[in-house]
Amino acid sequence: MEAKQGAVGRTDSLLPLQKGWRWHKVRPVLFNTLLYLIIVAGGIIFLIPFTWMVSTSLKTLPEIQRIPQPLMPEVIRWDNYWVAWTSLPFTRWFFNTAFITVVNIFGTLLSCSLAAYGFAYTRFRGRTFLFLVLLSSMMLPYHVRLIPTFLIFNHLGWINTFLPLTVPAFFGTAFYIFLLRQFFLTLPKELDDAARIDGCNSLNIYWRIVMPLSKPALAAVTAFTFIDSWNDFLGPLIYLRQDSRLTLSLGLRMFLDFQEGTGELHLMMAASVATLIPILLVFFFAQKHFVEGVTFTGLKG
Amino acid sequence: MTSQPQATVRRAGKTSVFGWWRWRRVEGYLFIAPWLVGFVAFVLGPFLASFFLSFADWNLVRPPEWIGLEHYRTMFTNDPKWVKSFVNTVYFTVFHVPLILVVALFIALLLNRQLPGIGVFRTLFYLPSVTAGVATAILWRFVFNYRYGLFNQAIGLLGIEGPNWLGSTKWAMPAFIIMSTWGFGSLMVLYLAGLQGVPRELYEAAEIDGATAWDKLLKVTIPMMSPVIFFTMIMTVIGSFQIFTAAFIMTEGGPADATLFYILHLYRSAFQWLRIGYASAMAWILFLIILALTLIQLKLSRRWVFYAGEEPN
Numbered sequence: 001m002e003a004k005q006g007a008v009g010r011t012d013s014l015l016p017l018q019k020g021w022r023w024h025k026v027r028p029v030l031f032n033t034l035l036y037l038i039i040v041a042g043g044i045i046f047l048i049p050f051t052w053m054v055s056t057s058l059k060t061l062p063e064i065q066r067i068p069q070p071l072m073p074e075v076i077r078w079d080n081y082w083v084a085w086t087s088l089p090f091t092r093w094f095f096n097t098a099f100i101t102v103v104n105i106f107g108t109l110l111s112c113s114l115a116a117y118g119f120a121y122t123r124f125r126g127r128t129f130l131f132l133v134l135l136s137s138m139m140l141p142y143h144v145r146l147i148p149t150f151l152i153f154n155h156l157g158w159i160n161t162f163l164p165l166t167v168p169a170f171f172g173t174a175f176y177i178f179l180l181r182q183f184f185l186t187l188p189k190e191l192d193d194a195a196r197i198d199g200c201n202s203l204n205i206y207w208r209i210v211m212p213l214s215k216p217a218l219a220a221v222t223a224f225t226f227i228d229s230w231n232d233f234l235g236p237l238i239y240l241r242q243d244s245r246l247t248l249s250l251g252l253r254m255f256l257d258f259q260e261g262t263g264e265l266h267l268m269m270a271a272s273v274a275t276l277i278p279i280l281l282v283f284f285f286a287q288k289h290f291v292e293g294v295t296f297t298g299l300k301g
Numbered sequence: 302m303t304s305q306p307q308a309t310v311r312r313a314g315k316t317s318v319f320g321w322w323r324w325r326r327v328e329g330y331l332f333i334a335p336w337l338v339g340f341v342a343f344v345l346g347p348f349l350a351s352f353f354l355s356f357a358d359w360n361l362v363r364p365p366e367w368i369g370l371e372h373y374r375t376m377f378t379n380d381p382k383w384v385k386s387f388v389n390t391v392y393f394t395v396f397h398v399p400l401i402l403v404v405a406l407f408i409a410l411l412l413n414r415q416l417p418g419i420g421v422f423r424t425l426f427y428l429p430s431v432t433a434g435v436a437t438a439i440l441w442r443f444v445f446n447y448r449y450g451l452f453n454q455a456i457g458l459l460g461i462e463g464p465n466w467l468g469s470t471k472w473a474m475p476a477f478i479i480m481s482t483w484g485f486g487s488l489m490v491l492y493l494a495g496l497q498g499v500p501r502e503l504y505e506a507a508e509i510d511g512a513t514a515w516d517k518l519l520k521v522t523i524p525m526m527s528p529v530i531f532f533t534m535i536m537t538v539i540g541s542f543q544i545f546t547a548a549f550i551m552t553e554g555g556p557a558d559a560t561l562f563y564i565l566h567l568y569r570s571a572f573q574w575l576r577i578g579y580a581s582a583m584a585w586i587l588f589l590i591i592l593a594l595t596l597i598q599l600k601l602s603r604r605w606v607f608y609a610g611e612e613p614n
Contacts, residue, residue: 032416039411043422049483050428052451053440068454111335118332127329134336137344141543141591143564144584147354147571148347154361171339202328231434233546238572249435253550256439265443272436283431287424290431291490 057081057269064265084270088258092244093251097230100165100247104229105222107169108176112221115172116180117206121192138174150238164239165232176221179293183217184210220293223286230279248275355582360575372582383583385558386566389474393562394541396478402534405485409492423493427486438550441480442467467552470559477560480547488533495529496522524607531606535598539591563587
């Protein structure tokens with residue numbers, strides 16, 4: 001029995017000899033159960049800040065000031081969201097943010113896919129060199145060019161408009177160009193040849209063949225651009241001044257200043273959760289693309 | 302006169318192919334033109350401009366005045382806040398980088414199995430990477446609140462009285478380090494991808510040689526993952542030198558500049574005090590620090606990063 005088990009083990013799975021067949025069978029089950037327990041416990045601890053945020057946003061002021069705080073609100077106060085949202089022009093800021101985000105997505109997709117196509121499919125003098133330039137430009141810290149860029153936009157009179165936050169998207173982002181170029185290179189080269197024989201020019205190939213085939217990569221770029229531009233804080237902080245032109249992240253910060261004195265933590269949390277909802281929606285519908293995008297290039301921290 | 306020879310050229314098949322070739326050599330530039338223009342206008346130009354600005358004294362009102370290396374001298378000898386911001390950022394980096402790398406790798410190792418439902422946790426742990434912004438910074442500001450905060454209430458259950466995290470010069474930085482570790486998700490996803498790439502045969506061979514799980518981790522997984530770990534280490538160091546939003550929202554650099562991070566000081570110098578030249582000099586020093594750190598890591602990487610297909614020393 002013992003010997004037979006060993007022989008099977010050696011030829012079948014290359015596992016080392018097991019002492020008894022029972023232990024051999026029980027061990028992985030035990031191990032996996034333990035693993036699940038660790039992961040689930042970790043996941044719960046990990047999620048506590050989020051759940052606390054949501055539960056606080058639904059409580060009353062006396063409830064959050066009681067110590068120890070009750071875990072759950074006695075009565076769920078959806079009203080907090082309405083009170084917080086309407087106490088400042090959040091609706092206006094929501095549309096501002098949405099506008100900036102949509103324009104950024106459009107500009108990024110267009111400019112980055114064109115440049116990526118250029119790097120992946122066309123030949124020109126200095127292509128390798130320019131691609132190296134592109135790669136090394138990713139290493140330049142954003143803050144080194146922050147001040148002169150501000151001076152340019154200031155000179156153009158673009159302060160307090162959405163232009164400094166949207167126009168640069170139409171000039172490409174090195175990381176997304178790199179991501180798309182890597183993806184374009186995985187498409188079969190024969191498609192390009194076949195299309196050329198059929199009389200397609202480069203622009204046709206780009207628009208009719210490469211773009212439709214690259215939906216996963218374009219979705220990843222869309223998802224990242226959405227998050228970056230929705231969460232952006234430093235950009236709006238520098239360029240936007242007038243209350244009606246703020247974005248949600250600036251508005252939240254203004255709300256924080258207002259709430260500081262009153263200590264209305266529940267309203268603060270309600271407003272914060274509300275601004276996160278679009279992100280959560282996009283994330284849950286597009287989570288596959290985030291993970292693909294991250295693993296695709298091995299970048300993005 | 303001129304149109305006639307052109308017409309003849311176009312009719313001749315050979316030369317038209319030549320023209321087509323030439324066009325194909327030029328059109329590439331058109332595709333990359335938006336990026337190239339943007340690169341010159343918004344990346345290279347500003348990058349060089351900030352270098353020159355760093356030698357000037359300028360507050361946007363008076364005309365700029367050339368003062369040579371004065372800003373750099375001020376920074377190192379006469380600006381305690383700059384020194385503080387540098388020390389704080391290094392303090393944060395030294396703890397943040399190893400911690401987040403180890404946590405991300407540990408969780409990735411746990412999740413690197415084909416078990417039902419495990420994908421849910423991959424998504425879950427990635428979540429803070431997409432919500433990183435003002436809203437979560439506000440959340441953490443209140444998580445660390447002395448009285449109502451989640452953290453102190455949780456350890457209060459264990460009978461420990463928590464410190465006034467963000468109000469104490471001693472505990473504010475640890476609070477930032479704890480908070481930042483929460484965002485390990487994107488690193489974890491990278492490590493999971495890396496783990497999938499480790500050839501099965503290596504583990505099987507190790508098992509035949511009688512290797513324990515621990516041996517396999519140290520002798521197979523870590524060496525095979527070392528290029529990914531190295532890459533994420535460089536990116537995390539660069540990122541941790543640029544922390545801003547969380548500091549701006551959670552503590553505004555306080556208490557007593559205990560969380561005055563480099564970029565926060567740079568932001569204030571440039572946009573609140575309008576010391577354009579000085580802030581540019583700060584930006585360039587940041588660039589040089591990051592460059593130096595990257596080169597040092599690159600140099601050290603030869604000792605521990607193993608690229609498959611290469612003979613280990």
